[in-house]
Amino acid sequence: MSRGSGRDEAGLRNFVEDMARLLGDWGFPRMAGRVVFTLMAADERSLSAGELAERLDVSPAAISGAVRYLTQLGMVTREHVPGSRRDRYRLVDDSWYEVTVAKMTLLKTLADAAAQGAVAAGGPDTVAGERLAGMSSFYNWVQDNLPGMLDRWAEVKAANLKD
Numbered sequence: 491m492s493r494g495s496g497r498d499e500a501g502l503r504n505f506v507e508d509m510a511r512l513l514g515d516w517g518f519p520r521m522a523g524r525v526v527f528t529l530m531a532a533d534e535r536s537l538s539a540g541e542l543a544e545r546l547d548v549s550p551a552a553i554s555g556a557v558r559y560l561t562q563l564g565m566v567t568r569e570h571v572p573g574s575r576r577d578r579y580r581l582v583d584d585s586w587y588e589v590t591v592a593k594m595t596l597l598k599t600l601a602d603a604a605a606q607g608a609v610a611a612g613g614p615d616t617v618a619g620e621r622l623a624g625m626s627s628f629y630n631w632v633q634d635n636l637p638g639m640l641d642r643w644a645e646v647k648a649a650n651l652k653d
Contacts, residue, residue, distance in 0.1 A: 496612030502531045505607040512599065521548070525556040526565060529581050530625070531607065533617045536569055536580035581621075597636070601629035
């Protein structure tokens with residue numbers, strides 16, 4: 491694992507577990523949550539199943555099921571490593587859309603937790619910190635704009651019913 495300056499590895503491990511638990515409370519599979527937040531907190535752009543299993547201290551079978559689930563949601567993509575039988579997994583850009591559509595509650599909690607993760611990752615000048623700060627900004631924006639979007643949707647829906 492890349493150990494960038496200012497990274498708090500214990501803080502990041504706690505962050506991964508806290509976020510997995512939070513998503514688990516919403517019905518998201520806990521191992522899938524652990525995998526997605528391990529990818530979020532990684533300075534690497536992608537990780538192999540073996541790297542994920544090692545970081546989470548779980549079996550490769552547990553990783554296999556989690557990445558299959560995340561791939562089906564469109565949050566994670568599998569990249570084949572040329573000349574190898576191994577694959578690497580990376581987050582899909584803007585992968586949080588699917589989660590947000592499915593679970594539109596507790597946005598402030600996610601924003602605050604991601605901001606704490608960004609600090610633990612060494613701040614927004616690190617790869618992981620930038621990802622996590624971006625997640626925090628996104629959920630703050632959604633929380634601020636969701637009421638207006640919902641009002642607009644109600645107008646569009648009402649107009650479509652009249653037609």
